[in-house]
Amino acid sequence: MTLLSICIPVFGHSPGSQAAVIDSVRQMLGNARDDFQILIGDFSSDTEPLSRFASQQSDPRLTVMSPGPASGELAAAASKAACWNWMVPHTRGEWICLIEASDYADPDICAVLEATLKRVPQADALSWSRAGYVWPAARAGREIARIGTGSSLNLPQQKDMMQKLFYWADAGARPDCFFGAWHGAVRRELLERIRAAFSDVYFEQEAPETDSLCKTVLMAQCMVYWERPLSVQGLAGTPEHALPEAEARLEGFPFTTGMGNAAAIALSMERFKQRCGIELEGWEAGFIKACAHDCETATSGEEFHTRKAAYAQAITQWRGKKGLAGFKPEFRRNPKLPRFQGLKDQHLHFDMEMDRTASAAEFYRLINAMLFPVHLLDDKLA
Structure with a gap:
């Protein structure tokens, strides 16, 4: 078998x-x-x-x-x-x-x-x-x-x-x-x-x-x-879910796949929910925090600020300036310091x-x- x-x-x-x-x-x-x-x-x-x-x-x-x-x-x-x-x-x-x-x-x-x-x-x-x-x-x-x-x-x-x-x-x-x-x-x-x-x-x-x-x-x-x-x-x-920008837009949801993984996954999930008639309330705050985390995965300051600006613009268009209250990404990497190697948190x-x-x-x-x-x-x- x-x-x-x-x-x-x-x-x-x-x-x-x-x-x-x-x-x-x-x-x-x-x-x-x-x-x-x-x-x-x-x-x-x-x-x-x-x-x-x-x-x-x-x-x-x-x-x-x-x-x-x-x-x-x-x-x-x-x-x-x-x-x-x-x-x-x-x-x-x-x-x-x-x-x-x-x-x-x-x-x-x-x-x-x-x-x-x-x-x-x-x-x-x-x-x-x-x-x-x-x-x-x-x-x-x-x-x-x-x-x-x-x-x-x-x-x-x-x-x-x-x-x-x-x-x-x-x-x-x-x-x-x-x-x-x-x-x-x-x-x-x-x-x-x-x-x-x-x-x-x-x-x-x-x-x-x-x-x-x-x-x-x-x-x-x-x-x-x-x-x-x-x-x-x-x-x-x-x-990981990058798509051509022409295929990646959704009316009323101004995020694009080029912004990062959080945006790309959210676009697919929104299409799925619309296709199935699923309406949820209270998920937006979690997604906005994920957008901030996505910015923090950037490997350079330039990439971080580009991604942060794109997400901030989309969040403002989507939920107004009040939506930015939960969007506080921080670039924590210092290229002059060696990145951690070893065992931490399993x-x-x-x-x-x-x-x-x-x-x-x-x-x-x-x-x-x-x-x-x-x-x-x-x-x-x-």
Whole structure:
């Protein structure tokens, strides 16, 4: 039985995407487990490299598929969501996980699912602490990784996750809620219920990551969160939900994706709420605080002030000057002082140059050696 399908869409507009996904998949296939599937959806203009790679591997756990001549049209003219929707019916796993070509996901997610289902058989959404990795070419200077060291398995309540997501409770630069098929695992049965409830598709909008998050939190019967990282998101120095500005505006909500992650995620959430007729009150203050936190993630004073000015203008247009009362970002970084490295608040901070890793797969191999062994989770919970 295939427990997990890891889906990786590959687009021609992603620089080095084919080389990146080959690097990740080669490491995944080094795992001895036989209960996972890797499905590569090749939407690039040249499908030969990945087809050749799959043929050379000759591994039944790896499948490379392409819509054929229409693949480029599907990726460019439709949306990322359309590509995700095309892939899901071709999977054979009981659980589905989606990552991008520059990312990495550990097939030992299967071990976590086994340990979870043994104790919580009704679980239908699994999330974990994913790590971020800035590719060497995208670094403006020293990048410090921040990796959680905890290994507790938690069962958050749906009402708490809805507060964190839709009301931005305890949010940083984005909601403190990571459920969904993107860098998470969703049970097929839940995906089918989502499809039946929402326009007969699994994913919608230009940013299906947030779309999946909203739908999963609303419809999951039991969510499970493991503190340990099980995947790595490859970052190129741009907001993770960045969209063309022409596609990223919403009437009455003067934020754009170019402002940062908080704005980009909020735009997708507002579209989702409008689409479903969801009206909420009292979430605005949490979102405005998240905008301030987003400004504080800037790595330079120039970037900070540019982002702060853009957010301040949008908040004023949206809620007037009174909205700025909760918008008090501070640029705390001093470039003359070395950034903290070490263990603090159950997080390990270290230079991404460590071990000279050059990809998300190599970075995961490094942090995997530092953290609680995945295969010991079942014994720990016994």
